[in-house]
Amino acid sequence: MLRIAVPNKGSLSGPAAEMLHEAGYLQRRESKELRIVDPGNDVEFFYLRPRDIAIYVASGQLDIGLTGRDLLIDSGANAEEILALGFARSTFRFATKPGTVGDDLADLNGKTVATSYEGIVAKHLADHGIDASVVHLDGAVETAIQLGVAQVIADVVETGTSLRNAGLEVVGEPIMKSEAVVIRRTGADGEEPKVQQFLRRLQGVLVARTYVMMDYDCRVEQLEKAVALTPGLESPTVSPLHNEGWVAVRAMVPAKEAQRIMDDLYDIGARAILTTAIHACRL
Numbered sequence: 001m002l003r004i005a006v007p008n009k010g011s012l013s014g015p016a017a018e019m020l021h022e023a024g025y026l027q028r029r030e031s032k033e034l035r036i037v038d039p040g041n042d043v044e045f046f047y048l049r050p051r052d053i054a055i056y057v058a059s060g061q062l063d064i065g066l067t068g069r070d071l072l073i074d075s076g077a078n079a080e081e082i083l084a085l086g087f088a089r090s091t092f093r094f095a096t097k098p099g100t101v102g103d104d105l106a107d108l109n110g111k112t113v114a115t116s117y118e119g120i121v122a123k124h125l126a127d128h129g130i131d132a133s134v135v136h137l138d139g140a141v142e143t144a145i146q147l148g149v150a151q152v153i154a155d156v157v158e159t160g161t162s163l164r165n166a167g168l169e170v171v172g173e174p175i176m177k178s179e180a181v182v183i184r185r186t187g188a189d190g191e192e193p194k195v196q197q198f199l200r201r202l203q204g205v206l207v208a209r210t211y212v213m214m215d216y217d218c219r220v221e222q223l224e225k226a227v228a229l230t231p232g233l234e235s236p237t238v239s240p241l242h243n244e245g246w247v248a249v250r251a252m253v254p255a256k257e258a259q260r261i262m263d264d265l266y267d268i269g270a271r272a273i274l275t276t277a278i279h280a281c282r283l
């Protein structure tokens, strides 16, 4: 049975469960459940604190984990990213009160930096030869400056609202970009069929979320131009229509570009242009 760690709380928890559900896996009904078995798929899910997931996976007791890239790196655990999942996207950045330090990292010399991600911050400072102290806080680190615990913070930034509300601004370049990822123990057997099947299912969800199916009719003379607009993944399906001189075309297109492609197809004479959602797929 494949054993998988899933975040039980925080920003990752809801979207992770939703993605697993879309991939056809049973998910827990109540937030207090710590473990469930999905017998139909031969999978056991363990609901763990997001911060602990890389440690469990590195220990070899669990085959796979869903966590944040930043949490994986911060843990220093012997685990590696094998698939990016596209949700819980954020950057990890230094921030401070306006005027405290400039954009030059060297300005952090001698300062105290508060963070919940001590591993990432200490390594980043050491890699750049910066001599600053790091104070570990559990959360709500934006308040650390107002309360005099630190002059600088390093934290997750998504919209920037938390920083603005605390009267802070980002300084310097982002330390890293994060999103939810699938991890496994470093060097674990990558060809394991159950793991491969799990990854294919999640990849299917990612594709279903980012592509739509597009169908349209066009004149044979316009086919090459139309196909250039909708090349599909392998190549589009082209079928004859009852009316001579017309064909029906079917291809997957990126959902974000669907409206622009429909306009362009219309302009070259395509008609009956439809898009439909993809619910699941295997590429």
Ligand SMILES: Nc1ncnc2c1ncn2[C@@H]1O[C@H](COP(=O)(O)OP(=O)(O)OP(=O)(O)O)[C@@H](O)[C@H]1O
Pocket: 009, 010, 011, 012, 050, 051, 067, 068, 069, 070, 071, 088, 089, 090, 139, 156, 157, 158, 159, 178, 179
């Ligand atoms: N506002 C946010 N937008 C996107 N991702 C976020 C946000 N806040 C945290 N994350 C991501 O969530 C993961 C951290 O999860 P964790 O449960 O520890 O914190 P949290 O979501 O802040 O919840 P908590 O309320 O327990 O602090 C990290 O990968 C982090 O990048």
Ligand SMILES: O=P(O)(O)OC[C@H]1O[C@H](OP(=O)(O)OP(=O)(O)O)[C@H](O)[C@@H]1O
Pocket: 138, 139, 140, 141, 155, 156, 157, 158, 159, 160, 161, 162, 163
């Ligand atoms: O840029 P924003 O959109 O404001 O998002 C970033 C904020 O979200 C998270 O905080 P959370 O609410 O989880 O509280 P925490 O600091 O206690 O983790 C993170 O730690 C930042 O504070």
Ligand SMILES: [Mg+2]
Pocket: 010, 139
């Ligand atoms: Mg948080």
